[in-house]
Amino acid sequence: MDLLLPSPMAVAASLWKLAGTPQFWLSALFTLGRVCQGVLGGVALGSALALLTHFTVWGERIFAPAIRVMRATPVVSFILLVYLWVDRATIPAVVAGLMVLPILWGNLTVGLESVDRQLLELARAYRFGRWKTLRLIYLPSLRTHFASGLLNAFGLAWKSGVAAEVICPPALAIGSRIQQAKVALETPELFAWTLVIVALSLGLEGILRRVVHPREERGQ
Amino acid sequence: MKIVLQDVTMVYGQRKVLDGCSLTLEVEGLTALTGPSGCGKTTLLRLLAGLERPQGGTVRGIVPEESAILFQENRLLPWRSAGQQIRDVLPRSRWGEVEEWLRFAGLEGEGDTRPASLSGGMARRLALARCAALGGGLMLLDEPFAGVDEQRAARLMQRLEELGRPVLLISHEPSVLERCRRVYRLEGPPLRLVSAP
Known part of the structure; x- marks a missing residue:
């Protein structure tokens, strides 16, 4: 019975056993590192592209259609394509970044379009320079769009990063351990790793939520 | 200072706000x-501030880059405190003047208050102080005392006079017009001068 649907006790026992090995912590740490790398890269590139496509006609013409295509492409196609170009250990970070980029770009593009025109006119009339306009008007206006984009993107990056590890398993990774558990028909271990992924995802999302929405904004 | 509009035309869609408008405004103290x-006063002010370009004609006697405009709306940055709003328009060398400008607007002690916590009149006074702090020559004020009580408006007008800069303001309030050195009465659209001082 444990082969198809293991009991909670069997899963807990498996998790306890796993937690006692250094590979467990190293796998979780490396997966986390790869996903965070991907998120950082995706955020940086998505933000830069949002500015480029908003402020330049050529940027909009060249990059906007490509990003829309990227947004519609299934994650598994990315994983297999990226496998052709980079080494295994880098694939999860690249895939996570490719998932984050269009979400951040989309949210920031909507944000840039909704910046208060009257405030921008004020900036012009009061002779604010470009940097000052960016700092005093654009960045504060974009904050909520950035925060919601980041929260959505992080969940997706986490799932796609682990999926990439399952399909192209690197040496130390949660996805590799899931793949090994599946091959060895170690269903309790499969469930135990899934629990780890869910717990890490929820925990990190909680931390991120506190960072992007400070206490006063949450009404506490 | 003397501002001269010569055959100025401005059209918004189907609406001719200025149609070959020629007029001379002598701005001296509070004018x-x-x-x-809806007669086109705000459009005229925006034109003088360089925020609108006429489709025809010329405007002489004003350098838009050296003027400061107070918009009809306060346009305060919701995420900046009252003190920061003033500081944002001052060069670093004049940051020490923030308290002075808050006093100008009767907002002493409100430096850390965000616009959402200010009353309508206080927000208007803050917007006016920010415009005055910006410096430059001519001040263009679109209904600067809307929502400000008469007593405070009188005090602010006195302080504006003391700045010694030319001020061109739009107002409907008889009490404000009484205190101005010059009053131009306009009608429109299209905008035309009905009476000059």
């Missing part, structure tokens, strides 16, 4: 423009 709503 007012008054007239019915």
